[in-house]
Amino acid sequence: MVSGDLLREARLRAGLTQAELAERAGTARSQISRYERGDVLPSLEVLRRLIRACGLELGFRIFGADIDDHDSTLIAQTLPLTPEQRVNRAVRAAKHLYAA
Amino acid sequence: MSPGASIADFEPGLVLRALEAHHVRYVVIGGIAAIAAGAPILTTDLDVTPSSSRENLERLTLALRDLDAKLRSRDAHAGVRFPIDADMLATADSWTLTTRAGNVDLMFAPAGTQGYDDLRRSATRERIAGVTVAVAALSDVIRSKEAANREKDSMQLPILRRTLEQIGGRPL
Numbered sequence: 001m002v003s004g005d006l007l008r009e010a011r012l013r014a015g016l017t018q019a020e021l022a023e024r025a026g027t028a029r030s031q032i033s034r035y036e037r038g039d040v041l042p043s044l045e046v047l048r049r050l051i052r053a054c055g056l057e058l059g060f061r062i063f064g065a066d067i068d069d070h071d072s073t074l075i076a077q078t079l080p081l082t083p084e085q086r087v088n089r090a091v092r093a094a095k096h097l098y099a100a
Numbered sequence: 101m102s103p104g105a106s107i108a109d110f111e112p113g114l115v116l117r118a119l120e121a122h123h124v125r126y127v128v129i130g131g132i133a134a135i136a137a138g139a140p141i142l143t144t145d146l147d148v149t150p151s152s153s154r155e156n157l158e159r160l161t162l163a164l165r166d167l168d169a170k171l172r173s174r175d176a177h178a179g180v181r182f183p184i185d186a187d188m189l190a191t192a193d194s195w196t197l198t199t200r201a202g203n204v205d206l207m208f209a210p211a212g213t214q215g216y217d218d219l220r221r222s223a224t225r226e227r228i229a230g231v232t233v234a235v236a237a238l239s240d241v242i243r244s245k246e247a248a249n250r251e252k253d254s255m256q257l258p259i260l261r262r263t264l265e266q267i268g269g270r271p272l
Contacts, residue, residue, distance in 0.1 A: 026251055027251055043141070043142075043255065043256075045255045045256070045258060045259060046255050049255060071140075071258075071259050071262055072262060072266065074140035075138060075139070075140055075259075075262060075263050075266045076266065077140070078138045078139070078140045079138045079266065079267065081138075082227070083136035083137070083226040083227065083228060083235070084136075084226070084227045084228050084229065084230075086135050086136055086138060087112065087132060087135050087136055087228050087229060088229070090132075090135045090141070090142055090143065091110060091111075091112065093142055094107060094110065094142040094143065094144050095107050095108060095110065
């Protein structure tokens with residue numbers, strides 16, 4: 001399930017409108033709509049916060065690690081790169097993710 | 101994605117080269133600085149803090165003209181032209197711009213900081229996109245985002261703090 005579907009499912013389970021979720025999460029309804037449509041891909045941290053605002057918890061494991069371990073793993077994978085390589089990689093990833 | 105240039109146009113190296121070509125004094129801050137430090141986050145714009153001295157604003161003017169900088173606007177996708185000169189740049193603490201190399205935010209006094217001289221103290225010289233530039237310390241990026249207290253900043257702060265822990269507060 002992609003993040004937009006996951007967020008919509010959590011919101012509907014909580015019985016919230018997009019506007020109500022937006023108010024709870026301190027964001028704009030249009031932003032919730034963009035996340036749900038898949039126009040914008042929320043970061044893991046944003047997704048976790050929005051799902052918490054639905055009264056649910058995004059509890060999952062990636063490669064046997066919990067979400068905080070996942071962040072640490074991502075950082076550990078990034079640190080061996082040079083600053084230039086880190087920036088190049090992030091720019092390429094942003095272009096790929098946000099191109100739509 | 102924020103309004104302004106298409107993400108396909110985002111080439112921070114072109115902006116940095118234009119700034120360097122005109123000998124602009126500045127520090128890279130924000131998402132690109134955090135990424136350079138090792139934070140696994142994404143960004144769609146380049147944030148810099150230029151020195152606000154008069155001569156630097158003159159140099160910055162030349163670089164911005166080279167980059168065809170315009171004001172970023174939700175209503176005008178291509179941006180809004182404005183008179184780019186030192187006097188104009190001196191009238192605001194921040195400018196959200198769109199350029200031929202993507203979106204650029206100029207922040208002369210980022211929240212929680214005293215601006216260029218403050219950030220330069222802990223900045224390091226790093227090679228980014230083919231040019232060697234001053235990059236703000238991750239601790240300063242965090243300090244500024246904490247002070248700004250915007251939603252998108254507060255969401256990034258946990259991973260930025262974790263990155264700082266994992267690099268042990270060391271420079272890049």
